Amino acid sequence: xxxxxxxxxxxxxxxxxxxxxxxxxxxxxxxxxxxxxxxxxxxxxxxxxxxxxxxxxxxxxxxxxxxxxxxxxxxxxxxxxxxxxxxxxxxxxxxxxxxxxxxxxxxxxxxxxxxxxxxxxxxxxxxxxxxxxxxxxxxxxxxxxxxxxxxxxxxxxxxxxxxxxxxxxxxxxxxxxxxxxxxxxxxxxxxxxxxxxxxxxxxxxxxxxxxxxxxxxxxxxxxxxxxxxxxxxxxxxxxxxxxxxxxxxxxxxxxxxxxxxxxxxxxxxxxxxxxxxxxxxxxxxxxxxxxxxxxxxxxxxxxxxxxxxxxxxxxxxxxxxxxxxxxxxxxxxxxxxxxxxxxxxxxxxxxxxxxxxxxxxxxxxxxxxxxxxxxxxxxxxxxxxxxxxxxxxxxxxxxxxxxxxxxxxxxxxxxxxxxxxxxxxxxxxxxxxxxxxxxxxxxxxxxxxxxxxxxxxxxxxxxxxxxxxxxxxxxxxxxxxxxxxxxxxxxxxxxxxxxxxxxxxxxxxxxxxxxxxxxxxxxxxxxxxxxxxxxxxxxxxxxxxxxxxxxxxxxxxxxxxxxxxxxxxxxxxxxxxxxxxxxxxxxxxxxxxxxxxxxxxxxxxxxxxxxxxxxxxxxxxxxxxxxxxxxxxxxxxxxxxxxxxxxxxxxxxxxxxxxxxxxxxxxxxxxxxxxxxxxxxxxxxxxxxxxxxxxxxxxxxxxxxxxxxxxxxxxxxxxxxxxxxxxx
Numbered sequence: 001x002x003x004x005x006x007x008x009x010x011x012x013x014x015x016x017x018x019x020x021x022x023x024x025x026x027x028x029x030x031x032x033x034x035x036x037x038x039x040x041x042x043x044x045x046x047x048x049x050x051x052x053x054x055x056x057x058x059x060x061x062x063x064x065x066x067x068x069x070x071x072x073x074x075x076x077x078x079x080x081x082x083x084x085x086x087x088x089x090x091x092x093x094x095x096x097x098x099x100x101x102x103x104x105x106x107x108x109x110x111x112x113x114x115x116x117x118x119x120x121x122x123x124x125x126x127x128x129x130x131x132x133x134x135x136x137x138x139x140x141x142x143x144x145x146x147x148x149x150x151x152x153x154x155x156x157x158x159x160x161x162x163x164x165x166x167x168x169x170x171x172x173x174x175x176x177x178x179x180x181x182x183x184x185x186x187x188x189x190x191x192x193x194x195x196x197x198x199x200x201x202x203x204x205x206x207x208x209x210x211x212x213x214x215x216x217x218x219x220x221x222x223x224x225x226x227x228x229x230x231x232x233x234x235x236x237x238x239x240x241x242x243x244x245x246x247x248x249x250x251x252x253x254x255x256x257x258x259x260x261x262x263x264x265x266x267x268x269x270x271x272x273x274x275x276x277x278x279x280x281x282x283x284x285x286x287x288x289x290x291x292x293x294x295x296x297x298x299x300x301x302x303x304x305x306x307x308x309x310x311x312x313x314x315x316x317x318x319x320x321x322x323x324x325x326x327x328x329x330x331x332x333x334x335x336x337x338x339x340x341x342x343x344x345x346x347x348x349x350x351x352x353x354x355x356x357x358x359x360x361x362x363x364x365x366x367x368x369x370x371x372x373x374x375x376x377x378x379x380x381x382x383x384x385x386x387x388x389x390x391x392x393x394x395x396x397x398x399x400x401x402x403x404x405x406x407x408x409x410x411x412x413x414x415x416x417x418x419x420x421x422x423x424x425x426x427x428x429x430x431x432x433x434x435x436x437x438x439x440x441x442x443x444x445x446x447x448x449x450x451x452x453x454x455x456x457x458x459x460x461x462x463x464x465x466x467x468x469x470x471x472x473x474x475x476x477x478x479x480x481x482x483x484x485x486x487x488x489x490x491x492x493x494x495x496x497x498x499x500x501x502x503x504x505x506x507x508x509x510x511x512x513x514x515x516x517x518x519x520x521x522x523x524x525x526x527x528x529x530x531x532x533x534x535x536x537x538x539x540x541x542x543x544x545x546x547x548x549x550x551x552x553x554x555x556x557x558x559x560x561x562x563x564x565x566x567x568x569x570x571x572x573x574x575x576x577x578x579x580x581x582x583x584x585x586x587x588x589x590x591x592x593x594x595x596x597x598x599x600x601x602x603x604x605x606x607x608x609x610x611x612x613x614x615x616x617x618x619x620x621x622x623x624x625x626x627x628x629x630x631x632x633x634x635x636x637x638x639x640x641x642x643x644x645x646x647x648x649x650x651x652x653x654x655x656x657x658x659x660x661x662x663x664x665x666x667x668x669x670x671x672x673x674x675x676x677x678x679x680x681x682x683x684x685x686x687x688x689x690x691x692x693x694x695x696x697x698x699x700x701x702x703x704x705x706x707x708x709x710x711x712x713x714x715x716x717x718x719x720x721x722x723x724x725x726x727x728x
Contacts, residue, residue, distance in 0.1 A: 112139075
């Protein structure tokens, strides 16, 4: 049966006035052809072959881009009875289209399941799918003996750190039968499985090893699950290649819950084992990063023990963040200046390098860096503008696009026309598939025109993403649309929120994709989890929403703004409420407990442990600022969205007239009183000890022992005392 929505749309299209069909806009497409397509689909569902052939003939005569989709539905209904001539004709006609590729996959799956291997090889194309790669190898086994290339491809599929689909079992059985799975290869795969955390796969692979080697796999599993027990075991003491691997694996696992103990075990292990330097510093980096995310000041020293040439960008960034957490400005400046040039030039590090310069009395250098950054339209650019007392810069430049250029784009790329038609009839998933395929080979200029086309269709998520792919980021009307404005403003008024902040959340969460679904199951414009929606509905004494109703903008915005309001009341400002919206309120509370009550909110945001949450909060606050500009409202300082009062900022000119909170509903009233926010009570210097004060040195005898142990361990002598791990 045809879906009710589809029947309703067909009804509306049927009763459009003939004059309207005769004067359809070339950018909008022909409603009559869309109606014909739906009639053809309905005919197939009802088994009315004559009506289907009539619809197909009309689409063919009109050169409609929807024709391959209709033909795919018809061919898929009799897949087992299709002849080669009909298959080849469709695959040639639909080449490069979503229905063509989808039909080929269905056909190959059918041929593999029915053992038609020669036909499979006739229609197969290169694929990244492991299923189809294994099907192809099985097909080649049936048409001839395996050669060297066959074994190489089969081994590459086998030697991974996870289980492969059942379709690969006959291929792997041939590898075992041919004696290609040697003990050495088993160990290679066991190591990959253990590094990936697939313990059951490692245990299964160990069955093919000699008994004495199986014992070491069991020990590896012990090191994975109970790292301290393994590190204390007598069999871990000899300096063998396998013991070195297990020791580093156990230390890495221990670092997840206790980086301090992991560091001590690493130093002790370095006295016993001659680790490869790259492996040693890789594990030291993991320990130090975990300590850094927990706010431990010693992480600065541990990261500094890694030679600059072996430091990753992540390690360099977290070394600066650790110093920043403790407002140790000399070390902030030193860590940023030691970064790779590309990393150092990122807006966040330019902002904090300028802030460090200012704190250290280097005012001229600070002003120069702030000035370069203040011209940027991003979170740190807005903060830099505030530091200099300058107005925000938005740099709106519309993408130039003539109507004839858009018509030419549709003529040259039928898949874009098909995407437009599917969007208009409400087949959104199919529309996105066609859009993705149609824009895959476009030039930057073509992508710009496609973004304009999507924007004019009101297809905002495709317009936003396509504009970003084109590299043209200055068309603010496309990138920051005022979609659902009436409902956004209505729900913001109802909950007492700043509508531009709500827009910032929606823009970051879903980019206005109405049917957005995350891997975690969040739905709709504001990406609400169904469980959250049900809980909020009970609190608001409203009807419990279904998953489908959560996709409706009105329902989603009503519940989403109610949740946002509760987070604002709980955390006091837009920045922390946004972080809680992304990471969860419980997780945010745990992070804040590590920081104490007096941390500068700018530092809190830029040192949050999760990169996703750091980027999320910055984006939301920057987007909210852009939306105030789009709505023609008076600017509001980022500082007030952060809950930061003017005392924490150096005395500077205020570029915005009036008190910003006068026009900022999105700030909890209880936090507007002078001195009521814990952050506003702090002085400009942090009450936390500087990084250097928390660092102790190794005892003399231990430092000498390490110096004699190995080159890697010798470089560790400036870290925290490595007393016996048995009694930390």
